[in-house]
Amino acid sequence: xxxFEQKYEEWLQKQIDEEKNPRRRERLERGLSYGTxxxxxxxxxxxxxxxxxxxxxxxVIDFHSGYRYLDLSYMPGGAKGAIEIQDYTTHxxxxxxxxxxxxCKRHCLLALDEWIxxxxxxxxxxxxxxxxxxxxxxxxxxxxxxxxxxxQLGYLEVETLRHARRLLRPFxxxxxxxxxxxxxxxxxxxxxxxxxxxxxxxxxxxxxARAYQLRV
Numbered sequence: 001x002x003x004f005e006q007k008y009e010e011w012l013q014k015q016i017d018e019e020k021n022p023r024r025r026e027r028l029e030r031g032l033s034y035g036t037x038x039x040x041x042x043x044x045x046x047x048x049x050x051x052x053x054x055x056x057x058x059x060v061i062d063f064h065s066g067y068r069y070l071d072l073s074y075m076p077g078g079a080k081g082a083i084e085i086q087d088y089t090t091h092x093x094x095x096x097x098x099x100x101x102x103x104c105k106r107h108c109l110l111a112l113d114e115w116i117x118x119x120x121x122x123x124x125x126x127x128x129x130x131x132x133x134x135x136x137x138x139x140x141x142x143x144x145x146x147x148x149x150x151x152q153l154g155y156l157e158v159e160t161l162r163h164a165r166r167l168l169r170p171f172x173x174x175x176x177x178x179x180x181x182x183x184x185x186x187x188x189x190x191x192x193x194x195x196x197x198x199x200x201x202x203x204x205x206x207x208x209a210r211a212y213q214l215r216v
Contacts, residue, residue, distance in 0.1 A: 004045050008037075011051040027057040027069060035085035035122045036071045039132075042125050047133040048140070052076075062109055070110075079143045080115045087122045116142055134168040141165040141214040152197070156180055160190055161199060161214070170203035170211035 012028065019025040032040075036056065045051070058073035074081035110117050118139045124132055141164065153161075163179050164171065177187035191212045194200040203211040 004041055007045065007051065008040060011054075012056065015056060021059060023067060024057055024059050024069070032056055033071065033085065035087055035125070038122070038125050039072075039083070039085050039120060042129055043120070043132045043136055047136055058082075060109070060113070060115075062105075068106060068109070074140070074143070076143050080113070081118065081139060081143060082110050082115045083118045083120065083139075085120050085122055085125075131168070137214050138165040138168055156182070156190055157194060160194060164200065164212070164214045170213040172211050173209075176212075 012032070016025060016028045019028060040051075044054070053074055053076040055073045055075065056071070058070040060068050060070060062068050070082045071085050072083040074083060107117065116139070118135065120132060120135070141161065159180060160176060163176065173184050173188040173191060176191065177184040180187060180190075182190075188209070191200060191209070195202060195209075195212065198215055200212045201215045202209040203213040205211065
């Protein structure tokens with residue numbers, strides 16, 4: 001994927017050039033892990049199409065004022081999303097008790113610091129790419145309904161966005177109508193409004209939309 005290689009190199013180099021923290025810059029200069037690159041190549045870039053608001057080797061401070069690094073942080077508008085690519089050998093099969101406890105502490109740190117955490121299993125990137133892509137869309141969807149947008153929406157519109165995140169797939173107006181307990185015409189009207197607000201996109205249908213999904 002030549003376009004990916006070019007965009008990836010530009011994205012990584014920009015972070016190196018702009019980073020003033022010597023610890024993070026050194027990690028970036030060493031290059032990203034195999035799992036992180038494969039996630040970006042096979043999952044993120046094909047589905048999202050850009051690396052906006054995405055940061056590699058993002059530094060966070062732990063309980064003892066030490067430093068830990070997220071594989072990727074996703075921070076649109078200052079939000080806090082963390083993506084970790086977990087290899088089976090290093091996170092499960094070969095994990096000793098000390099490292100297991102440390103991994104739990106790491107997850108606690110992120111949760112207590114109000115990070116939304118998305119762990120992706122490295123084997124799933126190869127075996128279940130479509131599922132991983134849908135998880136990424138739902139993860140991004142957690143951040144697209146900003147406060148300003150929410151103030152423009154009613155309960156049914158907000159619940160439609162929540163429902164779209166949970167489904168991990170496109171949905172029809174009839175499905176939405178059953179979930180919201182409204183008529184299919186009303187469900188279609190809500191979906192069309194959210195398309196106009198650039199929060200949903202039409203997933204199928206040209207002259208008449210048959211399904212919708214979250215917009216990236």
